[in-house]
Amino acid sequence: MTAEPILSVEGFSKQFELHEQGKIIPSSSNVNFDVYAGKLTALIGPTGAGKSSVLKGIFRTYLPSSGRIIYHAVNGHTLDLVQADDYQILDLRRQEIGFVTQFLHALPRQATEDVVAQPLFQRGVNRDQARQKARELLEQLNIPERLWSVPPATFSGGEKQRVNLARGLIAKPRLLLLDEPTASLDPATTDRVVEMIQAMKIEGTAMLAIFHHPDLVERLADNVVTLTPPLALDNKEVA
Template sequence: MMPTDVYQDPEPVLEVRSLAKRFTLHERQRTIQAFEGLSFTAHTHHLAAMVGASGSGKSSALKCIYRTYVSDQGAILYRAHDGRTVDLTTADEQTVLDLRKGEIRFVSQFLKSLPRKTALQVVARPLVEQGIEYEQAMQHAREALERVNLPARLHELPPSTFSGGERQLVNLARALVVRPRLLLLDEPTASLDPRSTDRMVEIIRSLKQEPIAILAVFHNPQIVQSLADSTIEIAGGITWDHAAKAVSEQAALD
């Protein structure tokens, strides 16, 4: 159950039921249980953090929700903008791709972008792919970069010339430009220096004021304590739901 001392919408954006994922190592003739029994809900204006030891399955769980991985058991019920409820474990590929283009966005540790493309072009690309007119897409991209406080002098430069922190701001802006309903963050601060980390944390904190449900993996227990409204602990392949303040630093280690 979700803790009762945090904001909850009447209807969750995401409901995960008894999710499980296994990996088969064919060369070793072994099957590894990444996680099982994963059940939780995600609401707008709320950040839920997945915590657990390194290799416990946190990132794998995020990738199952994004459908990079296909889960072996359970349901992932996503409530879309138009009122539909989509089970992401069984939805067809086109439905998943359409949701990724707009409503469900994923931010990883590292920005992947084409060389020589400017930050504006990188951020505008998801809108252009939706068929939005180029100039309008560029304007929305500029607004998204301003939203994450990337200096204007960098907007027309390629992210390949940026610091790690600046590249990650572009990464986040690219996810936010389509105004997602569900935001998945896979260790977005893991490769950042302390100053860039503090900057990213404050930006993520501000996102909780918007109608976005955030599900995140952080390697730093202090960030979990600072940002999370609730936590989902994965240990030994089994999951538990907690209020954020009850999580020990050991449980939050990546």
């Protein structure tokens, strides 16, 4: 690779200190990899290897325990996401870094198209334009039009997942984190998602993904990083 990575994860570790139980639970340990513009890096490894912890650590949903996460921002600046303050992270979330998780958190009463358009609302995009864009994405993801104005609360798992995906893709982030984005989708819809991810790669989006199926890694990944479960620290007492 000749290009500079957008994201470099260096010596990332995450462990949880459970005060109540007096335990330290290791989750990821000494993870190193790079993510490039227009390329998809897939994290693979058995359950318990801490794949999701890495994504959440990058997004600051988890506080990394050690290591560096160097991000090259669009303005040319470089910052360590481990050290960045809350406002820098919030700003990157709004402008540059997207995260599609397996779970949909949305306001209880919000219409699906508004749930999807939310990242654009936050950027101050005109509401009608944002909704228009949301509808296009929902259509591409085979969500029936009659559901667009309904809150997604009652949707099936697969539908919710697609709403989540649409929301993650709509703002065209520079760096997109994907945590099993197709876990509960039928093959046809999965193909759609694959097409969309490929299109985003062509547009230059850097992606870091965890896939349910080895098949998807095959189809989409440019780089593969294998994680192993961290050394057992069972019953280790809190220092």
